[in-house]
Amino acid sequence: MDLGGGRPAQFRFDLKSANGLLTGTASVPVGEASFVNGRIRDQHLSFDTQHRLPSTGRVVLTRFSGEVHGDTITLDINSEGAMSRLLVRRAMPSP
Structure with a gap:
C-alpha cells in the first residue's frame, strides 16, 4: 500500500474462520495488531484491529x-x- 510521498506500507494477515467468526493476526506498518469483532458471512467479512x-x-x-x-x-x-x-492476495505456502 502506498502511504503517499513514495512511502510504501505492507500488511500481512493470518485469517481463520469458523462458524461465522473471523480470528487471526495482522502485521501492520507499526507492528503487530490483535483482532477483535471478526465476522464472516458468505463472501463478506469485517474485523477490527x-x-x-x-x-x-x-x-x-x-x-x-x-x-x-x-x-x-x-x-x-x-x-x-x-x-x-x-x-x-493469498500468499502461497513456502515449499
Missing part, C-alpha cells in the same frame, strides 16, 4: 470490511477517520 503506537503508546483501532473473491480480498480500511482500500 488494535495496535499500540510505538512512539506514544496510544492504542489505535482500525476497522476493516470487505469481500472475498477467490484468492483475493478487497478491504476498506477506516483508521482514525482516514479511509483507504487494500487488495490482499
Whole structure:
C-alpha cells in the first residue's frame, strides 16, 4: 500500500474462520495488531484491529470490511477517520 510521498506500507494477515467468526493476526506498518469483532458471512467479512503506537503508546483501532473473491480480498480500511482500500492476495505456502 502506498502511504503517499513514495512511502510504501505492507500488511500481512493470518485469517481463520469458523462458524461465522473471523480470528487471526495482522502485521501492520507499526507492528503487530490483535483482532477483535471478526465476522464472516458468505463472501463478506469485517474485523477490527488494535495496535499500540510505538512512539506514544496510544492504542489505535482500525476497522476493516470487505469481500472475498477467490484468492483475493478487497478491504476498506477506516483508521482514525482516514479511509483507504487494500487488495490482499493469498500468499502461497513456502515449499
